[in-house]
Amino acid sequence: MIRRRITAVAVLAGLAFAGSATPALAHNSLVDSNPKDAATLDAGPQTVQLTFDQPVQDGEGANTLAVLGPQGDHWESGPPQVSGNVVTAPVRPLGPAGTYQVNYRILSADGHPVSAGLKFTLSKAGNGTPTPPDELAKFSSAPAQSSDSGGGIPTWVWIVGAVLLLGVGIVFAMRMGGKEEDA
Ligand SMILES: [Cu+2]
Numbered sequence: 001m002i003r004r005r006i007t008a009v010a011v012l013a014g015l016a017f018a019g020s021a022t023p024a025l026a027h028n029s030l031v032d033s034n035p036k037d038a039a040t041l042d043a044g045p046q047t048v049q050l051t052f053d054q055p056v057q058d059g060e061g062a063n064t065l066a067v068l069g070p071q072g073d074h075w076e077s078g079p080p081q082v083s084g085n086v087v088t089a090p091v092r093p094l095g096p097a098g099t100y101q102v103n104y105r106i107l108s109a110d111g112h113p114v115s116a117g118l119k120f121t122l123s124k125a126g127n128g129t130p131t132p133p134d135e136l137a138k139f140s141s142a143p144a145q146s147s148d149s150g151g152g153i154p155t156w157v158w159i160v161g162a163v164l165l166l167g168v169g170i171v172f173a174m175r176m177g178g179k180e181e182d183a
Contacts, residue, residue: 037118039120043124044093045091051086052085055084056082056107057109057111058107063080063104065087065089066104066140067089067100067102070098071130073131075091076092078139095128101117101118
């Protein structure tokens with residue numbers, strides 16, 4: 001009896017999770033970038049441009065893009081701009097040769113944030129300097145997580161919900177089972 005209840009609850013929780021996970025297929029996905037992921041460049045790019053398969057939602061702090069150098073310092077020189085499917089962020093003249101990591105977080109057409117990254121390698125050192133912290137604060141002061149509340153329910157909420165539902169279901173099933181045994 002208890003096992004049957006637990007199985008039923010587990011199946012329901014699984015279905016709820018599968019149902020909530022399906023919309024993830026509709027998230028924006030990156031179709032092109034400049035520079036391309038894993039590219040090797042002689043000179044730093046003036047911008048990082050990301051092209052998605054669907055329009056990106058614009059809004060204050062909705063989208064973020066960071067260019068991190070070999071020492072982990074920032075090289076982006078302004079906030080990302082959205083134009084339809086394309087997100088563009090300005091980049092300072094680069095400094096040391098090495099691997100630069102681009103981390104972005106954009107707001108999908110379906111209202112869900114998408115976070116991902118790409119890398120490129122600068123083969124010849126430039127003479128630029130990283131974005132000073134006070135300048136960085138001017139355009140990246142919005143917390144990275146700010147659009148979660150406005151942009152749909154994050155996936156983890158569904159996962160936690162499914163786990164809680166499963167836990168409550170098991171406890172309930174065990175209590176019910178216990179009463180039946182007492183009777
Ligand atoms: Cu989505």
